[in-house]
Amino acid sequence: MRIGCDLDGVLADLHTAFAETARRMFPEVADALAAADVAASPPEDEEPADPDGYAPPPEMALSRRQSDAVWRELEARENFWESLGEIEPGTIRRLATLTDARGWELIFLTSRPRSAGRIVQQQSQRWLAGQGYEMPSLFVVHGSRGRIADALQLDVVIDDRPENCLDVVLESKAGAILVWRGTRGSVPVSAKRMGIAVVPTMEACLDALVAADRSKKDVPLLDRIRQIFGLRTRPAAPFLR
Numbered sequence: 001m002r003i004g005c006d007l008d009g010v011l012a013d014l015h016t017a018f019a020e021t022a023r024r025m026f027p028e029v030a031d032a033l034a035a036a037d038v039a040a041s042p043p044e045d046e047e048p049a050d051p052d053g054y055a056p057p058p059e060m061a062l063s064r065r066q067s068d069a070v071w072r073e074l075e076a077r078e079n080f081w082e083s084l085g086e087i088e089p090g091t092i093r094r095l096a097t098l099t100d101a102r103g104w105e106l107i108f109l110t111s112r113p114r115s116a117g118r119i120v121q122q123q124s125q126r127w128l129a130g131q132g133y134e135m136p137s138l139f140v141v142h143g144s145r146g147r148i149a150d151a152l153q154l155d156v157v158i159d160d161r162p163e164n165c166l167d168v169v170l171e172s173k174a175g176a177i178l179v180w181r182g183t184r185g186s187v188p189v190s191a192k193r194m195g196i197a198v199v200p201t202m203e204a205c206l207d208a209l210v211a212a213d214r215s216k217k218d219v220p221l222l223d224r225i226r227q228i229f230g231l232r233t234r235p236a237a238p239f240l241r
């Protein structure tokens with residue numbers, strides 16, 4: 001099994017660092033920063049209005065100028081990406097144990113912007129090693145996650161952004177698992193329709209992957225994952241392929 005796994009919002013807690021900094025800089029927007037999905041991942045802007053291209057997530061009450069100011073503050077911190085916490089403590093260690101025991105190939109994917117100090121790739125690798133994942137393969141990539149999944153011949157991509165998951169199912173043969181930490185009712189309707197599996201936690205995601213890995217080997221891997229998530233009803237729809 002070849003797995004692509006995003007960092008921020010899936011494993012790394014960018015939200016807390018971002019929200020703390022934003023609250024300190026702009027106390028008047030404190031209430032709007034409470035939701036767990038605020039700045040869970042670095043924002044990606046299709047058409048950046050400035051060279052660094054950070055748009056505030058739409059759900060955030062920060063203005064573009066305020067959001068940019070928070071990012072400038074974070075990016076100026078020496079090796080900022082090494083300083084984050086783990087969203088679900090112990091998950092990365094479990095991931096390391098699983099990849100080792102089950103022979104999974106794992107590639108971490110991230111679109112993190114630069115910060116002061118070491119290059120983003122090194123900061124991210126050192127962070128993962130510090131959480132218990134030795135020698136991680138990791139790419140810092142911008143652009144279509146689907147084309148990346150296709151080029152790397154991934155079987156599954158795990159991400160917390162619905163648009164990235166959508167890109168994966170549309171542009172590659174890989175399946176997508178969306179880690180959605182908001183309420184169940186707020187899961188984008190397009191997710192299930194497009195055959196994207198949705199899990200509330202990374203722990204649940206790993207449980208499902210283990211179950212798929214253990215189940216009938218004569219059924220293709222993605223079909224097994226599809227069955228576990230109940231995504232098998234209408235064969236004509238573009239389900240997990």
Ligand SMILES: [Mg+2]
Pocket residue numbers: 006007008009010040041042159160161
């Ligand atoms: Mg993310």
